[in-house]
Amino acid sequence: MIRNSTTQAVAEIKEALGDRLSTAPAVREQHGKDQTWAPGAPPDAVAFVRSTEEVQRIVSICARLETPVIAYGTGTSLEGHFTAPFGGISVDLSAMNQVLEVNAEDLDARVQAGVTRKALNVHLRDKGLFFPIDPGADASIGGMAATRASGTNAVRYGTMRENVLNLTAVMANGEVVKTANRAKKSSAGYDLTRLLVGSEGTLGIITEVGVRLYGIPESIAAGVCPFPSIDAACQAVIQTIQLGIPVARIELVDEEHVKAFNAYSKIDLKVAPTLFLEFHGTEAGTAEQSQLFGAIAEEMGGGPFTWETKEEDRQRLWQARHDAFWATRSLMPGKEAFATDVCVPISRLAECVNETQADLKASGLYGPIVGHVGDGNFHVVLYCDRADADEVKRVKGLYERLIRRAIAMEGTCTGEHGVGRGKMAFLELEHGVQGVALMRQIKQALDPKNILNPGKIVAL
Helix, strand or coil: CCCHHHHHHHHHHHHHHHHHEECCHHHHHHCCCCCCCCCCCCCCEEEECCCHHHHHHHHHHHHHHCCCEEEECCCCCCCCCCCCCCCCEEEECCCCCCEEEEEHHHCEEEEECCCEHHHHHHHHHCCCEECCCCCCCCCEHHHHHHCCCCCCCHHHHCCHHHHEEEEEEEECCCCEEECCCCCCCCCCCCCHHHHHCCCCCCCEEEEEEEEECEECCCEEEEEEEECCCHHHHHHHHHHHHHCCCCEEEEEEECHHHHHHHHHHCCCCCCCCCEEEEEEEECHHHHHHHHHHHHHHHHHCCCCCCEEECCHHHHHHHHHHHHCHHHHHHHCCCCCEEEEEEEECCHHHHHHHHHHHHHHHHHHCCCCCEEEEHHHCEEEEEEEECCCCHHHHHHHHHHHHHHHHHHHHCCCECCCCCCCCCCCHHHHHHHHHHHHHHHHHHHHHHHCCCCCECCCCCCCC
């Protein structure tokens, strides 16, 4: 049931936005359910905003009436980040899709939160620049900042944490804050940018993002290399990193993914644990790096490492990798997908993946594994028939063991998906009671009425 205060908030926002506030059931459902099997919770209304000022007005109304406000980008998150368990207003930022400025000399840009990573790179292409963070989905830059997203290029270019220079955000009291200027570094006061990056809309609603840019490499070489085992592939990764070979992407896919790629993307890879790699640099540099990696792979019993520099060949290869979710899903008709991720020190990666594969086999579950192995991050996509109570129980059990295994190896419950609602229960295990208590104090200080994306990260 909608509370009276929410009814009043809907009425006041409707007066401000007109038909850009929707209470249609289909729109509300879309804005309350992410791409996994986790049950959603629709908001009471969805506001389609066009400016920071409109977000500020909505948050001010909701603060006065103590109505929840949930930011929404493109809906590609995977841990229930934008569900509305307490109802309220979903603020859809997708129409805030303008690239506000590009400073080519300084290698930075400022964009509205709804700009997607692909749209930004199309805008930058003619300037010889690109934005490297690639989580797979065509996510919004604001959403990527809010979830501290990462992806296939993180081993060379870092995550959103390293590539966000500043933010403009609407805080819980309706005030607008800009966290920093365009300087590449600063020691001036608390690092408000890093506080909001990864806060998942619980401390402020991000409306603009200043990002780092990079020059498009002269040469890009991409290829694949099969290995006899997960351990051999991981050892090749470790040697590559330790030798300082500047690999831009290094992705591990297991046999199940290779089978799915071959069927879905119509490619012909050897069915074995496989590394997808990419090198950036000069033509001579990428050739040398590719040859060095090929030698490492051969030492580990892998290979051959075949690589391409033509853009159409590279794109075809990486499109197969980006379609991994849909490829495996096509093999599991009638089942729902439960995608999750963990991250461990790279030296423990093979051990963690091998133990997880053994757990999957013992549990009788289908859970293909893919990983951004250059930084120890891997994903498991668990498939489940929700009507099968026993299978649901087995999936939930394996999910919890996976997280506990990663944390026991001095890793984390999530390398890039974020906490949302899905992983709240594991924060104390990872950070300790005192660490979570400090997070709770920060939330209470910045959002005392608990209106910003309530029920996520920490409970109040």
